[in-house]
Amino acid sequence: MSPIEQVILNKKTQVNPIWIMRQAGRYLPEFREIRKRNTDFIKLCLDPNLSTEITLQPLKRFDLDAAIIFSDILILPFGFKQKVEFKKNFGPILGDLNLEQISKVTENDFIQRVKPVYEAINLVKNNKITKNKSTIGFVGAPWTLLVYIINKQSPKLKLKDNFFKDFSLIKQTLEIIEKFLKIHIKNQINSGAEIIQIFDSWAGLLDDKDLDFYVYNPTHSLVKYVQSLNVPVICFPRGIKNYKNYCETVKPDAICIDYEIDPIKIQKEIRIPIQGGMDPKILLTDKDILKREATKYLDIFKDHPYIFNLGHGVLPETDPNMMDYLVKTVKDY
Numbered sequence: 001m002s003p004i005e006q007v008i009l010n011k012k013t014q015v016n017p018i019w020i021m022r023q024a025g026r027y028l029p030e031f032r033e034i035r036k037r038n039t040d041f042i043k044l045c046l047d048p049n050l051s052t053e054i055t056l057q058p059l060k061r062f063d064l065d066a067a068i069i070f071s072d073i074l075i076l077p078f079g080f081k082q083k084v085e086f087k088k089n090f091g092p093i094l095g096d097l098n099l100e101q102i103s104k105v106t107e108n109d110f111i112q113r114v115k116p117v118y119e120a121i122n123l124v125k126n127n128k129i130t131k132n133k134s135t136i137g138f139v140g141a142p143w144t145l146l147v148y149i150i151n152k153q154s155p156k157l158k159l160k161d162n163f164f165k166d167f168s169l170i171k172q173t174l175e176i177i178e179k180f181l182k183i184h185i186k187n188q189i190n191s192g193a194e195i196i197q198i199f200d201s202w203a204g205l206l207d208d209k210d211l212d213f214y215v216y217n218p219t220h221s222l223v224k225y226v227q228s229l230n231v232p233v234i235c236f237p238r239g240i241k242n243y244k245n246y247c248e249t250v251k252p253d254a255i256c257i258d259y260e261i262d263p264i265k266i267q268k269e270i271r272i273p274i275q276g277g278m279d280p281k282i283l284l285t286d287k288d289i290l291k292r293e294a295t296k297y298l299d300i301f302k303d304h305p306y307i308f309n310l311g312h313g314v315l316p317e318t319d320p321n322m323m324d325y326l327v328k329t330v331k332d333y
Protein backbone atom coordinates (compact mmCIF):
# COMPACT_ATOMS: atom_id res chain seq x y z
CA MET A 1 0.00 0.00 0.00
CA SER A 2 1.32 3.46 -0.84
CA PRO A 3 2.08 5.94 1.98
CA ILE A 4 -0.83 8.15 0.93
CA GLU A 5 -3.33 5.31 1.25
CA GLN A 6 -1.80 4.43 4.62
CA VAL A 7 -2.38 7.97 5.87
CA ILE A 8 -5.97 7.93 4.61
CA LEU A 9 -6.52 4.69 6.52
CA ASN A 10 -5.10 6.39 9.62
CA LYS A 11 -2.02 4.18 9.69
CA LYS A 12 1.47 5.28 10.70
CA THR A 13 3.87 5.80 7.79
CA GLN A 14 7.66 5.59 7.46
CA VAL A 15 7.79 8.70 5.30
CA ASN A 16 5.81 11.94 5.12
CA PRO A 17 3.77 11.48 1.98
CA ILE A 18 3.65 14.29 -0.54
CA TRP A 19 2.10 15.06 -3.90
CA ILE A 20 1.32 18.46 -5.38
CA MET A 21 -1.79 19.73 -7.12
CA ARG A 22 -0.91 20.58 -10.76
CA GLN A 23 2.41 18.76 -10.30
CA ALA A 24 2.30 18.00 -14.02
CA GLY A 25 2.08 21.35 -15.72
CA ARG A 26 3.43 24.60 -16.93
CA TYR A 27 6.23 25.13 -14.36
CA LEU A 28 8.08 22.16 -15.95
CA PRO A 29 10.05 22.97 -19.13
CA GLU A 30 9.47 19.42 -20.41
CA PHE A 31 5.70 20.02 -20.17
CA ARG A 32 5.96 23.36 -21.98
CA GLU A 33 7.94 21.64 -24.70
CA ILE A 34 5.13 19.15 -25.35
CA ARG A 35 2.47 21.84 -24.97
CA LYS A 36 4.16 24.03 -27.60
CA ARG A 37 3.73 21.29 -30.17
CA ASN A 38 0.14 20.51 -29.06
CA THR A 39 -1.90 23.68 -29.17
CA ASP A 40 -5.27 21.95 -28.73
CA PHE A 41 -5.42 21.29 -24.98
CA ILE A 42 -8.38 18.87 -25.04
CA LYS A 43 -6.72 16.87 -27.80
CA LEU A 44 -3.57 16.70 -25.68
CA CYS A 45 -5.58 15.37 -22.70
CA LEU A 46 -7.03 12.75 -25.04
CA ASP A 47 -3.69 11.46 -26.33
CA PRO A 48 -3.01 8.53 -23.99
CA ASN A 49 0.72 8.33 -24.69
CA LEU A 50 1.35 12.05 -24.28
CA SER A 51 -0.88 12.39 -21.23
CA THR A 52 0.90 9.43 -19.66
CA GLU A 53 4.26 11.00 -20.41
CA ILE A 54 3.15 14.32 -18.88
CA THR A 55 1.70 12.57 -15.82
CA LEU A 56 5.04 10.84 -15.19
CA GLN A 57 7.24 13.91 -15.80
CA PRO A 58 7.18 15.18 -12.19
CA LEU A 59 7.76 11.65 -10.84
CA LYS A 60 10.98 11.41 -12.85
CA ARG A 61 12.28 14.55 -11.17
CA PHE A 62 10.93 14.42 -7.62
CA ASP A 63 10.26 11.76 -4.97
CA LEU A 64 6.48 12.25 -4.98
CA ASP A 65 4.09 9.61 -3.63
CA ALA A 66 1.34 9.92 -6.21
CA ALA A 67 0.72 10.33 -9.90
CA ILE A 68 -2.30 12.50 -10.67
CA ILE A 69 -3.53 11.79 -14.10
CA PHE A 70 -3.00 14.59 -16.62
CA SER A 71 -6.49 15.53 -17.70
CA ASP A 72 -8.95 18.28 -16.82
CA ILE A 73 -12.24 18.63 -14.98
CA LEU A 74 -13.73 20.04 -18.21
CA ILE A 75 -13.29 16.68 -19.96
CA LEU A 76 -16.72 15.96 -18.45
CA PRO A 77 -18.72 18.51 -20.49
CA PHE A 78 -16.57 17.61 -23.51
CA GLY A 79 -17.65 14.00 -22.97
CA PHE A 80 -21.35 14.88 -23.05
CA LYS A 81 -20.87 16.99 -26.19
CA GLN A 82 -20.73 20.55 -24.95
CA LYS A 83 -18.01 22.36 -26.87
CA VAL A 84 -14.89 23.03 -24.74
CA GLU A 85 -11.89 25.08 -25.85
CA PHE A 86 -8.94 26.66 -24.05
CA LYS A 87 -7.82 30.08 -25.18
CA LYS A 88 -4.34 31.25 -24.38
CA ASN A 89 -4.19 33.85 -21.57
CA PHE A 90 -7.96 33.58 -21.11
CA GLY A 91 -8.82 30.05 -19.98
CA PRO A 92 -11.67 27.77 -20.91
CA ILE A 93 -14.46 28.78 -23.28
CA LEU A 94 -17.49 26.50 -23.47
CA GLY A 95 -20.10 26.34 -26.18
CA ASP A 96 -23.85 26.72 -25.75
CA LEU A 97 -25.53 24.18 -23.53
CA ASN A 98 -28.06 22.18 -25.51
CA LEU A 99 -30.01 20.10 -22.99
CA GLU A 100 -32.03 18.35 -25.65
CA GLN A 101 -28.88 17.11 -27.37
CA ILE A 102 -27.11 16.25 -24.13
CA SER A 103 -30.00 14.20 -22.79
CA LYS A 104 -29.57 11.92 -25.81
CA VAL A 105 -25.91 11.22 -24.97
CA THR A 106 -25.60 7.66 -23.70
CA GLU A 107 -23.09 6.20 -21.28
CA ASN A 108 -21.46 4.46 -24.22
CA ASP A 109 -21.20 7.71 -26.26
CA PHE A 110 -19.55 9.41 -23.30
CA ILE A 111 -17.04 6.60 -22.77
CA GLN A 112 -16.13 6.57 -26.46
CA ARG A 113 -15.34 10.29 -26.31
CA VAL A 114 -13.17 10.23 -23.17
CA LYS A 115 -11.75 6.69 -23.36
CA PRO A 116 -8.13 7.89 -23.84
CA VAL A 117 -8.22 9.19 -20.25
CA TYR A 118 -8.88 5.65 -19.04
CA GLU A 119 -6.15 4.27 -21.27
CA ALA A 120 -3.72 6.78 -19.78
CA ILE A 121 -4.69 5.78 -16.22
CA ASN A 122 -4.02 2.18 -17.12
CA LEU A 123 -0.63 3.05 -18.62
CA VAL A 124 0.34 5.15 -15.59
CA LYS A 125 -0.79 2.54 -13.11
CA ASN A 126 1.19 -0.20 -14.89
CA ASN A 127 4.36 1.83 -15.33
CA LYS A 128 7.10 0.75 -12.94
CA ILE A 129 7.67 4.38 -11.83
CA THR A 130 4.35 4.29 -9.96
CA LYS A 131 5.13 1.15 -7.98
CA ASN A 132 4.48 1.95 -4.27
CA LYS A 133 2.84 5.21 -5.33
CA SER A 134 -0.84 6.08 -5.60
CA THR A 135 -2.52 6.68 -8.93
CA ILE A 136 -5.03 9.47 -8.33
CA GLY A 137 -8.05 9.98 -10.55
CA PHE A 138 -10.14 13.12 -10.23
CA VAL A 139 -13.30 14.96 -11.14
CA GLY A 140 -14.67 18.44 -10.62
CA ALA A 141 -17.40 18.71 -8.00
CA PRO A 142 -20.96 19.14 -9.32
CA TRP A 143 -21.07 22.81 -8.30
CA THR A 144 -17.74 23.76 -9.91
CA LEU A 145 -18.72 21.98 -13.12
CA LEU A 146 -22.13 23.69 -13.09
CA VAL A 147 -20.30 27.01 -12.87
CA TYR A 148 -18.24 26.37 -16.01
CA ILE A 149 -21.08 24.70 -17.90
CA ILE A 150 -23.63 27.49 -17.34
CA ASN A 151 -21.21 30.41 -17.15
CA LYS A 152 -19.23 29.09 -20.15
CA GLN A 153 -16.03 30.74 -18.90
CA SER A 154 -14.10 31.07 -15.67
CA PRO A 155 -16.05 32.81 -12.90
CA LYS A 156 -12.71 34.35 -11.93
CA LEU A 157 -13.34 36.74 -14.78
CA LYS A 158 -17.11 36.94 -14.30
CA LEU A 159 -20.01 34.93 -12.85
CA LYS A 160 -22.86 36.10 -15.05
CA ASP A 161 -25.52 38.20 -13.31
CA ASN A 162 -28.34 35.93 -14.46
CA PHE A 163 -26.49 32.73 -13.47
CA PHE A 164 -29.18 31.55 -11.01
CA LYS A 165 -32.16 32.81 -13.02
CA ASP A 166 -33.37 29.63 -14.72
CA PHE A 167 -33.76 27.17 -11.86
CA SER A 168 -35.23 24.43 -14.02
CA LEU A 169 -32.14 24.58 -16.27
CA ILE A 170 -29.88 24.43 -13.20
CA LYS A 171 -31.71 21.40 -11.79
CA GLN A 172 -31.65 19.46 -15.02
CA THR A 173 -28.01 20.33 -15.63
CA LEU A 174 -27.01 19.22 -12.15
CA GLU A 175 -28.73 15.87 -12.74
CA ILE A 176 -26.83 15.38 -15.99
CA ILE A 177 -23.55 16.36 -14.34
CA GLU A 178 -24.09 13.85 -11.53
CA LYS A 179 -24.97 11.06 -13.93
CA PHE A 180 -21.83 11.51 -16.02
CA LEU A 181 -19.61 12.13 -13.00
CA LYS A 182 -20.51 8.70 -11.67
CA ILE A 183 -19.74 7.11 -15.04
CA HIS A 184 -16.42 8.97 -15.22
CA ILE A 185 -15.45 7.99 -11.68
CA LYS A 186 -16.35 4.33 -12.19
CA ASN A 187 -14.29 4.07 -15.36
CA GLN A 188 -11.28 5.78 -13.81
CA ILE A 189 -11.39 3.29 -10.94
CA ASN A 190 -11.82 0.33 -13.27
CA SER A 191 -8.75 1.53 -15.18
CA GLY A 192 -6.54 1.71 -12.08
CA ALA A 193 -7.28 4.90 -10.12
CA GLU A 194 -6.77 4.04 -6.43
CA ILE A 195 -7.90 7.36 -4.96
CA ILE A 196 -10.38 9.94 -6.27
CA GLN A 197 -9.99 13.64 -5.57
CA ILE A 198 -13.01 15.91 -6.02
CA PHE A 199 -12.05 19.51 -6.89
CA ASP A 200 -14.59 22.12 -5.82
CA SER A 201 -12.55 25.12 -6.85
CA TRP A 202 -15.47 27.55 -6.71
CA ALA A 203 -17.16 26.37 -3.49
CA GLY A 204 -16.17 29.73 -1.98
CA LEU A 205 -18.46 31.67 -4.35
CA LEU A 206 -21.69 30.56 -2.69
CA ASP A 207 -23.65 32.11 0.18
CA ASP A 208 -24.07 29.80 3.17
CA LYS A 209 -27.78 29.37 2.45
CA ASP A 210 -27.02 27.79 -0.94
CA LEU A 211 -24.41 25.30 0.23
CA ASP A 212 -26.83 22.43 0.96
CA PHE A 213 -28.30 22.41 -2.51
CA TYR A 214 -25.22 23.13 -4.62
CA VAL A 215 -22.35 21.68 -2.60
CA TYR A 216 -23.26 19.43 0.33
CA ASN A 217 -26.03 17.27 -1.15
CA PRO A 218 -24.58 16.51 -4.60
CA THR A 219 -21.02 16.11 -3.30
CA HIS A 220 -22.10 13.82 -0.47
CA SER A 221 -23.91 11.68 -3.01
CA LEU A 222 -20.72 11.39 -5.08
CA VAL A 223 -18.59 10.66 -2.02
CA LYS A 224 -20.94 7.81 -1.07
CA TYR A 225 -20.72 6.52 -4.62
CA VAL A 226 -16.89 6.45 -4.61
CA GLN A 227 -16.88 4.80 -1.18
CA SER A 228 -19.35 2.16 -2.40
CA LEU A 229 -16.65 1.17 -4.93
CA ASN A 230 -14.20 0.70 -2.02
CA VAL A 231 -12.00 3.60 -3.05
CA PRO A 232 -11.05 6.50 -0.75
CA VAL A 233 -12.05 10.02 -1.73
CA ILE A 234 -10.35 13.33 -0.95
CA CYS A 235 -12.41 16.53 -1.23
CA PHE A 236 -11.01 20.00 -1.91
CA PRO A 237 -13.72 22.63 -1.31
CA ARG A 238 -11.53 25.64 -2.01
CA GLY A 239 -12.61 28.83 -0.29
CA ILE A 240 -15.31 27.29 1.87
CA LYS A 241 -15.47 29.02 5.23
CA ASN A 242 -16.55 26.15 7.46
CA TYR A 243 -14.42 23.09 6.73
CA LYS A 244 -15.64 21.34 9.89
CA ASN A 245 -19.23 21.55 8.77
CA TYR A 246 -18.22 20.41 5.29
CA CYS A 247 -16.45 17.31 6.63
CA GLU A 248 -19.36 16.39 8.88
CA THR A 249 -21.87 16.75 6.04
CA VAL A 250 -20.01 15.49 2.99
CA LYS A 251 -18.01 12.82 4.88
CA PRO A 252 -14.94 12.40 2.64
CA ASP A 253 -12.10 10.06 3.67
CA ALA A 254 -9.66 12.98 3.69
CA ILE A 255 -9.94 16.74 3.31
CA CYS A 256 -7.66 19.01 1.30
CA ILE A 257 -7.42 22.50 2.78
CA ASP A 258 -6.72 25.76 0.95
CA TYR A 259 -4.09 28.30 1.94
CA GLU A 260 -6.51 30.70 3.63
CA ILE A 261 -7.23 28.13 6.33
CA ASP A 262 -5.50 28.39 9.71
CA PRO A 263 -3.79 24.98 10.05
CA ILE A 264 -3.67 25.11 13.86
CA LYS A 265 -7.40 25.71 14.13
CA ILE A 266 -8.29 23.05 11.56
CA GLN A 267 -6.04 20.47 13.23
CA LYS A 268 -8.05 20.91 16.42
CA GLU A 269 -11.44 20.85 14.71
CA ILE A 270 -11.15 18.00 12.25
CA ARG A 271 -10.59 14.32 12.99
CA ILE A 272 -10.18 12.90 9.48
CA PRO A 273 -6.86 12.88 7.57
CA ILE A 274 -5.86 16.31 6.24
CA GLN A 275 -4.00 17.22 3.05
CA GLY A 276 -2.45 20.42 1.75
CA GLY A 277 -2.55 23.98 3.01
CA MET A 278 0.73 25.72 2.20
CA ASP A 279 0.41 28.77 -0.02
CA PRO A 280 1.81 28.03 -3.53
CA LYS A 281 3.35 31.54 -3.51
CA ILE A 282 5.84 30.34 -0.89
CA LEU A 283 7.57 28.46 -3.70
CA LEU A 284 8.27 31.82 -5.35
CA THR A 285 10.30 33.10 -2.36
CA ASP A 286 13.59 31.52 -1.22
CA LYS A 287 14.76 28.25 0.28
CA ASP A 288 14.90 29.52 3.88
CA ILE A 289 11.32 30.74 3.83
CA LEU A 290 10.21 27.60 2.01
CA LYS A 291 11.83 25.34 4.59
CA ARG A 292 10.36 27.35 7.46
CA GLU A 293 6.83 27.29 6.03
CA ALA A 294 6.86 23.60 5.07
CA THR A 295 8.22 22.72 8.50
CA LYS A 296 5.43 24.75 10.10
CA TYR A 297 2.80 22.54 8.45
CA LEU A 298 4.70 19.35 9.30
CA ASP A 299 5.03 20.44 12.94
CA ILE A 300 1.36 21.31 13.26
CA PHE A 301 0.25 18.00 11.76
CA LYS A 302 2.97 15.89 13.43
CA ASP A 303 0.42 13.80 15.32
CA HIS A 304 -2.40 14.00 12.77
CA PRO A 305 -2.70 11.86 9.61
CA TYR A 306 -1.35 14.34 7.06
CA ILE A 307 -0.52 14.34 3.34
CA PHE A 308 1.73 17.22 2.34
CA ASN A 309 0.40 19.27 -0.58
CA LEU A 310 -0.20 22.93 -1.38
CA GLY A 311 -3.35 24.95 -0.70
CA HIS A 312 -3.99 25.24 -4.47
CA GLY A 313 -2.13 24.27 -7.66
CA VAL A 314 1.58 24.96 -8.11
CA LEU A 315 2.02 28.26 -9.99
CA PRO A 316 3.41 28.23 -13.55
CA GLU A 317 6.21 30.64 -12.59
CA THR A 318 7.60 28.22 -9.95
CA ASP A 319 11.25 27.22 -10.28
CA PRO A 320 11.46 23.39 -10.45
CA ASN A 321 14.50 23.60 -8.12
CA MET A 322 12.23 25.00 -5.42
CA MET A 323 9.85 22.08 -5.91
CA ASP A 324 12.81 19.73 -5.56
CA TYR A 325 13.84 21.46 -2.35
CA LEU A 326 10.29 21.25 -0.99
CA VAL A 327 9.99 17.52 -1.63
CA LYS A 328 13.38 16.89 0.01
CA THR A 329 12.46 19.06 3.01
CA VAL A 330 9.26 17.07 3.54
CA LYS A 331 10.99 13.71 3.11
CA ASP A 332 13.91 14.62 5.41
CA TYR A 333 11.70 16.02 8.15
Ligand code: 1CP
Nearest residue numbers: 021022023024025068069070071072073091154199201313
Ligand atom coordinates in the same frame (compact mmCIF):
# COMPACT_ATOMS: atom_id res chain seq x y z
O1 1CP B 1 -0.89 24.70 -20.77
C1 1CP B 1 -2.00 25.12 -20.41
O2 1CP B 1 -2.43 26.21 -20.72
C2 1CP B 1 -2.85 24.18 -19.64
C3 1CP B 1 -3.00 24.52 -18.22
C4 1CP B 1 -3.81 23.40 -17.60
C5 1CP B 1 -3.32 22.25 -16.98
C6 1CP B 1 -1.88 21.85 -16.79
C7 1CP B 1 -5.23 23.31 -17.58
C8 1CP B 1 -6.18 24.26 -18.17
N1 1CP B 1 -5.58 22.12 -16.96
C9 1CP B 1 -4.45 21.43 -16.58
C10 1CP B 1 -4.40 20.11 -15.96
C11 1CP B 1 -5.25 19.87 -14.78
N2 1CP B 1 -6.40 20.51 -14.45
C12 1CP B 1 -5.02 18.85 -13.84
C13 1CP B 1 -3.93 17.82 -14.04
C14 1CP B 1 -3.13 17.17 -13.16
C15 1CP B 1 -2.28 17.88 -12.11
O3 1CP B 1 -2.83 18.38 -11.12
O4 1CP B 1 -1.06 17.78 -12.24
C16 1CP B 1 -6.02 18.96 -12.86
C17 1CP B 1 -6.21 18.15 -11.62
C18 1CP B 1 -6.89 20.00 -13.28
C19 1CP B 1 -8.12 20.37 -12.57
C20 1CP B 1 -8.79 21.64 -12.89
N3 1CP B 1 -9.01 22.19 -14.12
C21 1CP B 1 -9.42 22.48 -11.94
C22 1CP B 1 -9.50 22.17 -10.47
C23 1CP B 1 -8.28 22.57 -9.74
C24 1CP B 1 -7.98 24.06 -9.68
O5 1CP B 1 -6.97 24.44 -10.26
O6 1CP B 1 -8.74 24.79 -9.04
C25 1CP B 1 -10.00 23.55 -12.62
C26 1CP B 1 -10.79 24.71 -12.03
C27 1CP B 1 -9.74 23.37 -14.00
C28 1CP B 1 -10.17 24.24 -15.13
C29 1CP B 1 -9.00 24.76 -15.85
N4 1CP B 1 -8.26 24.02 -16.72
C30 1CP B 1 -7.20 24.75 -17.21
C31 1CP B 1 -7.28 26.04 -16.60
C32 1CP B 1 -6.34 27.18 -16.88
C33 1CP B 1 -8.38 26.01 -15.73
C34 1CP B 1 -8.79 27.09 -14.75
C35 1CP B 1 -9.48 28.22 -15.39
C36 1CP B 1 -10.01 29.18 -14.35
O7 1CP B 1 -9.21 29.92 -13.73
O8 1CP B 1 -11.23 29.21 -14.16
